[in-house]
Amino acid sequence: xxxxxxxxxxxxxxxxxxxxxxxxxxxxxxxxxxxxxxxxxxxxxxxxxxxxxxxxxxxxxxxxxxxxxxxxxxxxxxxxxxxxxxxxxxxxxxxxxxxxxxxxxxxxxxxxxxxxxxxxxxxxxxxxxxxxxxxxxxxxxxxxxxxxxxxxxxxxxxxxxxxxxxxxxxxxxxxxxxxxxxxxxxxxxxxxxxxxxxxxxxxxxxxxxxxxxxxxxxxxxxxxxxxxxxxxxxxxxxxxxxxxxxxxxxxxxxxxxxxxxxxxxxxxxxxxxxxxxxxxxxxxxxxxxxxxxxxxxxxxxxxxxxxxxxxxxxxxxxxxxxxxxxxxxxxxxxxxxxxxxxxxxxxxxxxxxxxxxxxxxxxxxxxxxxxxxxxxxxxxxxxxxxxxxxxxxxxxxxxxxxxxxxxxxxxxxxxxxxxxxxxxxxxxxxxxxxxxxxxxxxxxxxxxxxxxxxxxxxxxxxxxxxxxxxxxxxxxxxxxxxxxxxxxxxxxxxxxxxxxxxxxxxxxxxxxxxxxxxxxxxxxxxxxxxxxxxxxx
Amino acid sequence: xxxxxxxxxxxxxxxxxxxxxxxxxxxxxxxxxxxxxxxxxxxxxxxxxxxxxxxxxxxxxxxxxxxxxxxxxxxxxxxxxxxxxxxxxxxxxxx
Numbered sequence: 001x002x003x004x005x006x007x008x009x010x011x012x013x014x015x016x017x018x019x020x021x022x023x024x025x026x027x028x029x030x031x032x033x034x035x036x037x038x039x040x041x042x043x044x045x046x047x048x049x050x051x052x053x054x055x056x057x058x059x060x061x062x063x064x065x066x067x068x069x070x071x072x073x074x075x076x077x078x079x080x081x082x083x084x085x086x087x088x089x090x091x092x093x094x095x096x097x098x099x100x101x102x103x104x105x106x107x108x109x110x111x112x113x114x115x116x117x118x119x120x121x122x123x124x125x126x127x128x129x130x131x132x133x134x135x136x137x138x139x140x141x142x143x144x145x146x147x148x149x150x151x152x153x154x155x156x157x158x159x160x161x162x163x164x165x166x167x168x169x170x171x172x173x174x175x176x177x178x179x180x181x182x183x184x185x186x187x188x189x190x191x192x193x194x195x196x197x198x199x200x201x202x203x204x205x206x207x208x209x210x211x212x213x214x215x216x217x218x219x220x221x222x223x224x225x226x227x228x229x230x231x232x233x234x235x236x237x238x239x240x241x242x243x244x245x246x247x248x249x250x251x252x253x254x255x256x257x258x259x260x261x262x263x264x265x266x267x268x269x270x271x272x273x274x275x276x277x278x279x280x281x282x283x284x285x286x287x288x289x290x291x292x293x294x295x296x297x298x299x300x301x302x303x304x305x306x307x308x309x310x311x312x313x314x315x316x317x318x319x320x321x322x323x324x325x326x327x328x329x330x331x332x333x334x335x336x337x338x339x340x341x342x343x344x345x346x347x348x349x350x351x352x353x354x355x356x357x358x359x360x361x362x363x364x365x366x367x368x369x370x371x372x373x374x375x376x377x378x379x380x381x382x383x384x385x386x387x388x389x390x391x392x393x394x395x396x397x398x399x400x401x402x403x404x405x406x407x408x409x410x411x412x413x414x415x416x417x418x419x420x421x422x423x424x425x426x427x428x429x430x431x432x433x434x435x436x437x438x439x440x441x442x443x444x445x446x447x448x449x450x451x452x453x454x455x456x457x458x459x460x461x462x463x464x465x466x467x468x469x470x471x472x473x474x475x476x477x478x479x480x481x482x483x484x485x486x487x488x489x490x491x492x493x494x495x496x497x498x499x500x501x502x503x504x505x506x507x508x509x510x511x512x513x514x515x516x517x518x519x520x521x522x523x524x525x526x527x528x529x530x531x532x533x534x535x536x537x
Numbered sequence: 538x539x540x541x542x543x544x545x546x547x548x549x550x551x552x553x554x555x556x557x558x559x560x561x562x563x564x565x566x567x568x569x570x571x572x573x574x575x576x577x578x579x580x581x582x583x584x585x586x587x588x589x590x591x592x593x594x595x596x597x598x599x600x601x602x603x604x605x606x607x608x609x610x611x612x613x614x615x616x617x618x619x620x621x622x623x624x625x626x627x628x629x630x631x632x
Binding site: 298299475 | 630
């Protein structure tokens with residue numbers, strides 16, 4: 001008579017084979033060479049590969065990953081540079097960066113709003129700007145372009161390389177199921193090369209640095225639990241990418257909250273778990289400490305004048321534009337009621353408050369703005385809803401993407417790859433409740449996937465990166481909601497991309513989930529048996 | 538019999554009114570009938586079910602399992618704490 005078991009016990013046993021079991025030992029053994037059965041399976045999985053190539057790639061998934069990355073890099077470069085190069089027109093904020101670098105456009109023509117400017121030369125007239133990590137990196141890019149002071153096509157190509165590597169590596173981890181690699185690689189590439197995000201690579205905006213840093217950081221996070229040198233590469237990518245992300249500006253600096261928080265969480269979890277190595281405990285804590293510095297730099301990077309402009313824009317356009325008694329509301333915020341006649345006028349327009357005699361003496365505390373939003377929840381919700389809808393709108397309105405010599409009309413925005421932004425626009429266009437439901441669902445799936453997989457399993461690594469991406473998306477939306485009233489879609493683009501990448505990573509985690517253990521587990525024998533499923537629950 | 542677990546799996550059809558009694562479980566009875574060896578009946582005492590001390594039932598535990606509630610509370614605390622830190626950063630930097 002067989003021993004009866006409850007369904008829960010049966011599921012638990014199937015999910016986690018004992019460490020001493022035959023299955024576990026067999027699956028831990030590194031793969032030396034591909035058997036004929038594996039070659040046949042590989043040939044079935046990749047029928048589009050030539051027969052000889054299939055045979056050579058069987059049992060060596062990293063080679064196929066490299067081939068795919070190379071192919072995607074070429075494809076991305078073609079998408080960005082041919083038949084005409086794509087960038088993003090400046091709306092005036094790039095001028096600060098140009099002044100810092102001492103550059104000006106090579107070609108004559110309109111500088112703002114209509115055409116992207118990719119080629120820059122040394123400026124004839126000096127103007128003041130602020131230095132930072134973004135300008136430092138653009139200086140390095142300038143060294144790579146000897147024909148001009150700066151050619152942003154180089155940054156576009158660098159972005160294509162980064163995107164290709166990211167897409168191929170996510171697909172590499174999600175290859176446990178049939179079509180897993182192909183589906184996730186394609187999905188990540190389509191999201192990252194979408195018109196809503198790729199154009200920033202050809203612009204002077206600091207969002208380009210933040211987007212690149214986010215991608216690098218998420219890819220690095222996937223390899224924090226890798227075997228051998230891979231984990232050090234992953235830690236370095238998290239550090240460099242995270243620094244680029246949080247140092248790019250005050251809004252992007254808030255991404256340090258989930259980033260540092262999750263790193264501290266990893267460190268605490270490692271300390272609490274018996275048998276973990278010193279490296280596992282120290283590296284996350286060190287990364288968290290190191291990332292605090294660029295976060296502080298990014299949070300305080302705005303000048304006093306920029307902060308004042310931003311705060312008034314939020315008060316004037318964001319909160320009080322429809323107020324019945326703007327003077328009274330300004331008075332309740334501790335601002336002069338006389339400024340009420342400038343409410344609703346954007347700060348950069350000709351008739352704005354900047355021409356008022358009392359502007360220089362006006363002091364606006366950010367705390368007063370936040371306090372006003374706290375006491376007016378309907379307005380706060382409206383700001384949140386506006387931010388979510390802006391995150392779904394793709395490119396900022398009124399900014400061109402083509403160069404002036406491309407033959408396109410002024411202000412024309414390129415739309416060669418809009419699959420994801422169209423989907424996101426249709427979905428998040430419903431507003432904040434739908435976004436909260438969607439991101440909450442993704443978080444729930446990611447947490448459940450993370451909980452049911454061991455430390456080194458790809459599904460768990462992908463799910464953790466997805467949680468990080470969701471955290472970045474949430475903090476970006478929240479920060480933009482609290483501080484930005486104009487050009488919202490550009491300010492929230494990092495959050496928008498993070499939400500899309502979270503979707504990709506959770507889908508990839510689903511593809512990486514396999515009953516028992518997949519081929520990815522066999523390539524990565526566990527080095528820390530003590531950090532088990534129970535300890536990490 | 539040496540590798541027998543401390544108690545048999547809880548089976549809903551055990552002898553008597555259920556697994557919470559001290560009756561001899563049905564598999565043991567069946568095995569005894571099949572083999573003719575009734576010595577296990579003398580060890581019926583060892584099949585006493587494990588005493589499970591359950592916390593008092595509250596309205597919350599009727600809605601959600603406690604483990605899920607704890608996780609939900611952890612996630613909610615993380616979200617709220619993260620939002621507070623974002624507000625702090627905005628106040629520090631002024632965006």
